[in-house]
Amino acid sequence: MKLSGLLARQEEVRPGVTGTARVPRRSGELPQRLGPGDIVLLDQVDLDRRTADALVAAGVVAVVNAAPSISGRFPNLGPEVLSAAGVTLIDRVGRDPMRMIKDGARLRLHEGRVYSGDRELASGTDQDADSIADQLIEAKTGMTAQLEAFSADTIEFLRTERMLILDGVGVPAVTVPIEGRHVLVLVPGYGHADDLKRLKRYIKHYRPVLIGVDAGADTLLRAGYHPDVIVGDPSGIATDTLKRATEVVVPAHLDGHAPGIERIQDLGIGALTFPASGNPEDLALLIADAHNARLVVTVGFQATLHEFLDRGRSGSNPSTFLTRLRLGSRLVDGAAVASLQRAAGSNGALAMLLVAALVVLGVALAVSGFGASFLAVLVDFARSAFGRLGEWFA
Known part of the structure; x- marks a missing residue:
């Protein structure tokens, strides 16, 4: 029997969950290679839903x-997402033991302990649905302090980025024509792919400028759309997607370093850099605002207070809050647009039935000799009604 087969049989006998270790290159990021059966090592306080969604999807x-x-x-929200998907979660392992584990190593997890073969490498707290629920109840009491800290962070952020937020100074000049047009900004948030499908009629009718943020650009391409602008770290975006975009904007730190710019240069793709301390989705909104977009539809963004706090990126909340204030009434959630479309579709169907019934009645009256003039009025009405229906269903 081959050694690999013997090891596989031994893993089946041992209790717990087994898989291949995936270790991120930098703290706060996900490993670049993720797939079924992997065990992911993280160092992230307050695991957010976006990260959890990405892990479950992988x-x-x-x-x-x-x-x-x-x-x-x-x-x-992240731990709850993992628990609901049946993903084992071990917490508070500590950084020192994690440094011993190499990417690609075979691991086994059992009762809060991490093993390589029979050797214990680390131990922590094994979380389940009950323990997660209890901690979330206790965590609700911490929201007041979190909001107070957020207020202080917002004031500090405004001190350093006031020229960008108030006057748009530093926003790169993209070549894609945006002024006076609708813009759709897609980020890889919860349910973003499904929300994009629901906006098919909206996109067909208004032909908005399509901005993909990070892996949201890949989602646009998979859905059959051409990304007009990509905003994000190129290292996490597919090569084909980058090559098809009209414009690529790479967020840069305030010191000028732009993560992923080397990949863009290797691919021979031209790119603009956007030095700012905000997160990529906020920078995408600022690009739409600075170029005088008529309306900005967001897909995959946080919609509730819990989601707003649950961002997983230190210091990003003030940027998010102030950016949304900047756009004001021009900013619309994609789910709301989809709901309005469904309502319009229902009204349109009822109108079609009404028009059809009136036309049948008019024809009957005309044939009987009493409704020729009424039929002429109906013809005019039908033309107007079906014109409106064309707009509804375009």
């Missing part, structure tokens, strides 16, 4: 977190 079997996945500051 098919990972377990997550080992060096930090507490729920710190108690606020009821973050």
Whole structure:
């Protein structure tokens, strides 16, 4: 029997969850290679839903977190997502033991412990649905302190980025024509792919400028759309997507360093840099605002207070809050647009039935000799009605 087969049989006998370790290159990021059966090592306080969604979509079997996945500051959503998907979560393992584990190593998790073969490498807290629920209840009491800290962070952010937020100074001049047009900004948030499908009629009718943020650009391409602008770290975006975009904007740190710019240069793709401390989705909104977009529809963005706090990126909340204030009434959630379309579609169907019934009645009256003039009025009415229906269903 081959050695690999023997090891596989031994893993089946041992209790717990087994898989291949995936270690991120930098703290706070996801590993670049993720797939079914992987065990992901993280160091992220307050695991957010976006990260959890990405892990579930990749098919990972377990997550080992060096930090507490729920710190108690606020009821973050990530651990609940992992639990609902049946993904094992071990918390508070610590950074030192995690440094011993190499990417690609075979691991086994059992009762809060991390093993390589029979050797214990690390131990932490094994989280389940009950423990997560209890911690989230306690975390709700921390929201007041979190909001107070957010207020202070917002004032500090405005001091450093006031020229950008108030006057748009520093926003790159993209070549894609945006002024007076609708803009759709897609980020890889919860349910973003499904929300994009629901906006098919809206996109067909208004032909908005399509801005994909990070992996949201890949979603646009998979849905059959051509990304007009991509905003994000190119290292996490497919090569084909980058090549098809009209414009690529790479967020840069205030010191000028732009993560992923080397990949763009290797591919021979021209790109603009956007030095700012905000997150990529906020920078995408600022690009639409600075170029005088008529309306900005967001897909995959946070919509509730819990989601707003549950962002997983330190310091990003003030940017998000002030950016949305900047756009004001021009900013519309994609789910709301889809709901209005469905309502319009229902009204349109009723109108079609009404018009059809009136036309039948008019024809009957005309044939009987009493409704020729009424039929002429109906013809005019039908032309107007079907014109409006054309707009509804375009």
